[in-house]
Amino acid sequence: MATMFPDLLDRFSPRQIFAFIAAACFGLIGFGLVLQHQVGLEPCPMCILQRYAFVSIGLVALIAALHGPVRVGVRVYGVLVGALAIAGGSVSVRQSMLQRFPKPELAANCGADLDFLLGNFPLAQALPRIFSGTGDCAKVEWSLLGLSIAEWAFVWFAILLVTAFWLAFVRRPSAA
Numbered sequence: 659m660a661t662m663f664p665d666l667l668d669r670f671s672p673r674q675i676f677a678f679i680a681a682a683c684f685g686l687i688g689f690g691l692v693l694q695h696q697v698g699l700e701p702c703p704m705c706i707l708q709r710y711a712f713v714s715i716g717l718v719a720l721i722a723a724l725h726g727p728v729r730v731g732v733r734v735y736g737v738l739v740g741a742l743a744i745a746g747g748s749v750s751v752r753q754s755m756l757q758r759f760p761k762p763e764l765a766a767n768c769g770a771d772l773d774f775l776l777g778n779f780p781l782a783q784a785l786p787r788i789f790s791g792t793g794d795c796a797k798v799e800w801s802l803l804g805l806s807i808a809e810w811a812f813v814w815f816a817i818l819l820v821t822a823f824w825l826a827f828v829r830r831p832s833a834a
Contacts, residue, residue: 672732675825676722679739679818683716686814693807699799704753708811711746715739715818736826740819747815753808 670678690709693699701709722735805813 673726676719679719683712715742733826736822740822743819750812
């Protein structure tokens with residue numbers, strides 16, 4: 659029974675796994691857009707950065723699925739997906755920390771949105787302002803099973819990272 663799980667996963671080709679990753683990322687972006695446009699939850703700068711990470715992972719995975727890589731190609735795409743998952747996960751961890759342990763000064767200052775920061779400051783000045791957090795970033799407006807959107811994003815980034823790592827370094831390469 660211990661070998662049943664890996665054998666089950668080995669039934670899927672890297673192309674199918676990358677297609678699943680792409681579909682998951684685009685589904686998450688769709689869910690975020692529903693929360694924004696139907697429920698009325700406006701994304702904060704950190705939320706937007708996490709969306710960029712999901713879109714980037716989805717695009718890399720879609721390209722990999724269309725390309726159908728083998729061996730080294732699977733590793734390259736897997737490492738790219740993993741690196742983007744680490745980047746997105748880092749933002750979600752920072753936002754989750756702001757939400758779990760809010761600073762009183764953030765409540766009074768909601769700060770500027772991402773477009774303003776990137777349009778009016780060089781990237782080197784905008785990024786520290788984004789990661790310092792805002793009242794919007796620290797506020798939990800929606801949760802599911804006790805986890806905020808940022809915490810759910812972290813769960814998904816972790817799943818994507820583990821999947822990419824497994825695909826790139828653990829999975830037995832196919833003969834094709």
